[in-house]
Amino acid sequence: MSPLSCCNIDFSYHKTLLLTDINLDFKPGEFVGLIGANGAGKSTLLQLLLGLLRQHAGTVYLNGIDIHTQKRRDIAKQLAFVPQSIELPYAFSVEALVAMGRNPYLGPFELETTADKKIIQQAMHETDIMQLKDRLVTTLSGGEKQRVIIARALAQQAAAILLDEPIASLDICHQIETLQLIQSLTQSGKLAVTALHDLNLAASYCDRLILLGPTANGLAKTVIADGLPEEVLTAENLARCFSISADIINIKGEISLANIKPIKHNNCDIRSTKKHAY
Amino acid sequence: MLSKLPPTALLFTLLIGLFITLAIAGVLHGPADISLMHIGMILKQLLLNSVNQAVPDWQSSIILNVRLPRVIIALLAGASLALCGLVMQGMFRNPLASPSVLGVSSGASLGAVIAIYFGASLISAWAIPLFAFIGAGASLCIVYRVASTRGQTNVATLLLCGVAISALNVAATSLLLALSLSNWDVARMIIYWTMGGLDGRTWDHVLIILPIVVSGYILLLFYSKQLDLLLLGEQHALSVGVDVRKTRRNLLIISSAMVGASISVVGGIGFIGLVVPHIMRLLLGPAHRHLLPACLLAGAITLLGADLFVNHFFSQQAIPLGVVTAALGAPFFLFLLIKQRFILS
Numbered sequence: 001m002s003p004l005s006c007c008n009i010d011f012s013y014h015k016t017l018l019l020t021d022i023n024l025d026f027k028p029g030e031f032v033g034l035i036g037a038n039g040a041g042k043s044t045l046l047q048l049l050l051g052l053l054r055q056h057a058g059t060v061y062l063n064g065i066d067i068h069t070q071k072r073r074d075i076a077k078q079l080a081f082v083p084q085s086i087e088l089p090y091a092f093s094v095e096a097l098v099a100m101g102r103n104p105y106l107g108p109f110e111l112e113t114t115a116d117k118k119i120i121q122q123a124m125h126e127t128d129i130m131q132l133k134d135r136l137v138t139t140l141s142g143g144e145k146q147r148v149i150i151a152r153a154l155a156q157q158a159a160a161i162l163l164d165e166p167i168a169s170l171d172i173c174h175q176i177e178t179l180q181l182i183q184s185l186t187q188s189g190k191l192a193v194t195a196l197h198d199l200n201l202a203a204s205y206c207d208r209l210i211l212l213g214p215t216a217n218g219l220a221k222t223v224i225a226d227g228l229p230e231e232v233l234t235a236e237n238l239a240r241c242f243s244i245s246a247d248i249i250n251i252k253g254e255i256s257l258a259n260i261k262p263i264k265h266n267n268c269d270i271r272s273t274k275k276h277a278y
Numbered sequence: 279m280l281s282k283l284p285p286t287a288l289l290f291t292l293l294i295g296l297f298i299t300l301a302i303a304g305v306l307h308g309p310a311d312i313s314l315m316h317i318g319m320i321l322k323q324l325l326l327n328s329v330n331q332a333v334p335d336w337q338s339s340i341i342l343n344v345r346l347p348r349v350i351i352a353l354l355a356g357a358s359l360a361l362c363g364l365v366m367q368g369m370f371r372n373p374l375a376s377p378s379v380l381g382v383s384s385g386a387s388l389g390a391v392i393a394i395y396f397g398a399s400l401i402s403a404w405a406i407p408l409f410a411f412i413g414a415g416a417s418l419c420i421v422y423r424v425a426s427t428r429g430q431t432n433v434a435t436l437l438l439c440g441v442a443i444s445a446l447n448v449a450a451t452s453l454l455l456a457l458s459l460s461n462w463d464v465a466r467m468i469i470y471w472t473m474g475g476l477d478g479r480t481w482d483h484v485l486i487i488l489p490i491v492v493s494g495y496i497l498l499l500f501y502s503k504q505l506d507l508l509l510l511g512e513q514h515a516l517s518v519g520v521d522v523r524k525t526r527r528n529l530l531i532i533s534s535a536m537v538g539a540s541i542s543v544v545g546g547i548g549f550i551g552l553v554v555p556h557i558m559r560l561l562l563g564p565a566h567r568h569l570l571p572a573c574l575l576a577g578a579i580t581l582l583g584a585d586l587f588v589n590h591f592f593s594q595q596a597i598p599l600g601v602v603t604a605a606l607g608a609p610f611f612l613f614l615l616i617k618q619r620f621i622l623s
Contacts (some may be wrong), residue, residue, distance in 0.1 A: 022307030072519045074519075075519065082517075085511065091563055091564055092506075092511070097510075101518060103503060103518045103519055103520070105505075108499075109500075153517070
């Protein structure tokens with residue numbers, strides 16, 4: 001059974017249809033990249049899959065059961081989430097923050113057992129933050145914070161982990177490290193669904209890409225392509241969803257984009273509209 | 279920064295010590311001169327239910343019916359205001375959130391003034407607290423409703439809405455006061471009540487505030503982990519299994535009941551709810567399993583301390599208690615902020 005799936009999802013906000021006809025099915029061990037232009041609905045889709053937003057039609061299934069019939073505590077045992085913002089203004093220690101991942105398993109007055117502590121240590125070990133464990137999260141760099149949040153998600157011991165642009169605010173070295181970390185998780189059998197902006201990194205790390213873009217009538221967003229990077233990143237899709245043209249280089253199935261240029265449409269060329277304005 | 283601070287245990291010992299010392303000082307201290315030996319005998323009578331003829335009746339009446347309820351009310355109201363400030367700051371992740379900023383305090387005041395203006399307070403001693411609950415609850419309900427859409431609360435909208443509701447409540451309170459000026463007896467009662475304070479408080483007031491504050495505190499203890507998680511933000515809390523909507527709703531109900539109870543008994547004393555939680559957070563860090571008991575103790579100490587201070591040094595003038603809490607708390611708060619800024623920079 002698939003850990004996470006959704007069928008016929010429609011979602012509207014303020015009576016405007018944003019996402020329509022989303023049908024997805026995820027398998028354990030997949031590293032799925034969710035790509036699309038700004039406003040294509042990547043974050044919205046992740047929040048729908050988490051049950052944080054409520055769709056107007058269709059159903060999200062977590063382990064075969066409608067997610068909206070499940071308690072948040074039970075959802076948290078199966079599905080972990082790394083949100084986009086990693087603002088941590090309160091001075092918790094790194095270890096205390098990672099320990100919060102055990103919350104769904106503990107009652108209001110229960111302390112962590114030896115088994116819980118072992119899981120916390122393991123999560124910090126996997127994300128390579130053992131040396132930070134007594135530091136306050138307010139003193140960490142962006143890359144370190146991101147690893148701490150991922151460690152917290154790991155401590156939830158969920159079979160699936162969703163990440164909303166986890167590398168957006170990181171330098172290139174930390175971006176690669178974070179993606180390698182997620183990759184190693186999927187190799188151990190977890191499902192990871194990650195919203196990403198960098199198409200080259202998405203192509204080289206993800207097993208499967210899901211491209212969100214405008215529907216044929218242009219009124220809402222939907223899944224344009226879903227499959228291997230080489231199937232998704234085609235010239236036609238790039239033009240349709242990102243308004244770019246690029247040289248698509250395929251070296252033994254490894255896709256990369258070079259010479260990326262914006263395609264100028266008459267109605268969205270900024271310079272030509274400016275000329276008209278002045 | 280933290281390495282220089284005293285360990286948690288030391289701070290709690292200090293707080294408990296101060297709590298007990300001030301409680302005893304509150305019973306010993308007062309305008310009437312009653313000897314220590316007599317006070318001991320009165321308390322012994324109370325506890326052992328024995329009768330001792332050596333103590334005059336007026337003395338035991340002052341101790342049992344004036345000072346003891348006054349001390350208990352000061353402790354409970356201070357604790358309640360500090361706890362509510364802590365909970366509101368934590369659950370909205372905003373240092374500005376407090377009963378007064380979210381319009382809860384002014385709502386409670388308006389409710390109480392309505393009870394006085396329309397004469398309900400003459401019918402029953404419970405009228406003022408009841409109307410204060412309704413006022414606090416209604417204000418909070420409006421503020422929370424306006425700021426939440428689909429289970430998500432926008433904190434900026436929440437604070438702005440709190441300011442708006444607060445202004446409305448204050449305007450309505452002033453209007454009622456202005457209208458009541460033609461009837462001086464009612465106006466005097468309103469003015470006296472809005473000044474707040476601990477004078478003339480009796481066991482009836484203790485009965486109003488005690489059950490609500492004690493049960494409120496016990497309920498809050500169940501939420502200490504969720505409060506920690508809410509500090510990280512709505513999405514973080516949801517992702518580790520906190521039902522944010524339900525948790526916030528329950529916390530709002532508990533805290534507005536506590537604010538309503540304490541405001542109806544001691545009036546508007548705004549500063550404790552803002553400053554005590556901040557100071558405790560600076561000293562103890564953000565974990566609520568430490569902050570909840572610390573704010574309980576520190577809030578109680580602050581209000582009773584302020585009351586003793588006023589009575590000792592300014593017994594001739596009627597200085598509102600809120601003025602003293604602000605005058606003592608603000609400079610200390612500023613000192614801590616500056617100190618923290620220097621260490622962080």
